[in-house]
Amino acid sequence: MGIVLGIESSCDETAVALVTTEREIVSQRIASQIEAHAPYGGVVPEIAARAHAEKLAPMIAEVMDEADLELADLDAIAATAGPGLIGGVMVGLVSAKALAMASDVPLIAINHLEGHALSPRLADASLEFPYALLLVSGGHCQILRVEGVGQYRRLATTIDDALGEAFDKTAKILGLGYPGGPAVEKLALEGDAKAVPLPRPLVGSGEPHFSFAGLKSAVMRAQQSGEHSDADLAASFQQAAIDCLLDRLRVSLDASEPMPALVVAGGVAANAAIRSALEGFAAKHDMRFVAPPMALCTDNAAMIAWAGAERLALGQSDPLDFVARPRWPL
Ligand code: KG4
Ligand code: ZN
Numbered sequence: 001m002g003i004v005l006g007i008e009s010s011c012d013e014t015a016v017a018l019v020t021t022e023r024e025i026v027s028q029r030i031a032s033q034i035e036a037h038a039p040y041g042g043v044v045p046e047i048a049a050r051a052h053a054e055k056l057a058p059m060i061a062e063v064m065d066e067a068d069l070e071l072a073d074l075d076a077i078a079a080t081a082g083p084g085l086i087g088g089v090m091v092g093l094v095s096a097k098a099l100a101m102a103s104d105v106p107l108i109a110i111n112h113l114e115g116h117a118l119s120p121r122l123a124d125a126s127l128e129f130p131y132a133l134l135l136v137s138g139g140h141c142q143i144l145r146v147e148g149v150g151q152y153r154r155l156a157t158t159i160d161d162a163l164g165e166a167f168d169k170t171a172k173i174l175g176l177g178y179p180g181g182p183a184v185e186k187l188a189l190e191g192d193a194k195a196v197p198l199p200r201p202l203v204g205s206g207e208p209h210f211s212f213a214g215l216k217s218a219v220m221r222a223q224q225s226g227e228h229s230d231a232d233l234a235a236s237f238q239q240a241a242i243d244c245l246l247d248r249l250r251v252s253l254d255a256s257e258p259m260p261a262l263v264v265a266g267g268v269a270a271n272a273a274i275r276s277a278l279e280g281f282a283a284k285h286d287m288r289f290v291a292p293p294m295a296l297c298t299d300n301a302a303m304i305a306w307a308g309a310e311r312l313a314l315g316q317s318d319p320l321d322f323v324a325r326p327r328w329p330l
Contacts, residue, residue, distance in 0.1 A: 003021070004018070004108075005018055005063070005076075006110075007060070007078070009080060011043060012033040013030055015059075015299065015301035017304070018063050019309060020309070025302045026063075027066040028063060029059045029062055038177060042178055070103075071099055072103045075105070080092055080093070081093050081318075083111070083325060083326060084139075086326040093109065093324050107319075108316065108318055110307045112304075114152070115303040115304045117146055117330065118310055119302075120263045120291070120292045122306040124290055129151075130257075133263045134245070134262070134264045136164065136265075136269060136274075140157075141163045143208065143252040145257075153256075154329075154330065158209065159209050163210070163268050164267050167180050167181040167184050167268065170234070173216075173220050181270070184234045188237075190231040191235030192232050193239035195232035195235070199240070202244070203244055206251065209248070212241070215237065215240055215244070219237050242273065249281060250281075262278065262281070263289075263290045264289075265292060270298055278291070
């Protein structure tokens with residue numbers, strides 16, 4: 001059995017975790033910066049980088065103490081090396097490099113999206129390759145065919161906004177503040193999903209891609225018309241998003257070799273209405289539906305440590321001069 005320290009600092013969560021190759025999360029800490037960014041209605045990169053720099057070292061010390069481990073006991077140190085806000089990514093990656101060098105432990109540079117893509121395998125030991133992955137977060141909206149560790153085939157992506165971004169912008173339009181996804185989901189529970197006519201961009205198109213910019217603009221126009229309640233707007237927006245997801249999934253999967261499981265990951269996967277719609281879709285298409293627990297859906301370090309553990313099992317590691325990559329497609 002091996003044990004991997006994971007470090008995540010690519011956006012607004014500073015996170016560290018110790019995860020074993022046997023899928024045990026031994027210890028973890030997550031420090032959210034939501035309060036620091038909330039006054040600005042979104043993540044401010046400079047504030048994020050400074051907060052990561054302040055929090056990371058004491059958090060690493062805490063998880064190591066809790067697990068009663070020395071650095072030299074680790075089998076690898078895995079850190080997010082991109083994509084994300086470069087200042088924050090640098091803080092995490094440079095810390096990982098320093099610890100790896102000081103303790104002579106291998107460094108594993110993880111693509112944040114790979115962390116999300118493999119996270120369902122941390123929660124579910126029976127999930128085997130290949131699987132269809134719907135990756136929906138604040139920065140990304142993709143459908144991938146996950147064929148193995150490091151083997152990802154992109155079937156669809158967004159041509160403008162990510163789905164989480166659309167939720168966040170809708171929240172802003174409705175005056176719900178940041179982060180918007182959970183607030184829109186909560187308000188939608190009180191609204192009528194059929195009340196506001198909204199577009200379903202690209203639905204019906206043979207191309208598998210997503211587009212959410214037009215949907216967000218339509219929400220803004222509908223809000224400005226003053227004819228609808230905020231709850232109806234939230235519910236109708238969420239329903240339009242779900243309709244787009246299901247249609248785009250259908251087109252993507254039709255064009256690919258069959259896959260036994262549909263997996264959802266990324267922050268938007270925390271949305272219960274989206275989860276249940278996907279569950280129905282999977283049942284209809286004879287696929288097993290797998291969604292990691294909420295805490296593994298939003299940004300966390302256990303998924304980074306786990307991606308490291310998967311790479312470690314294949315004998316992979318990275319050189320200490322690995323360069324951070326603010327843009328890094330899977
Ligand atoms: O994966 P994540 O934590 O960070 C990124 O890598 O982007 O995803 C954050 C995104 C935000 O846009 C947030 O509004 C969205 O996930 N989100 C949700 C929900 N919880 C988080 N969107 C819809 N419903 C939710 N319950
Ligand atoms: Zn993420």
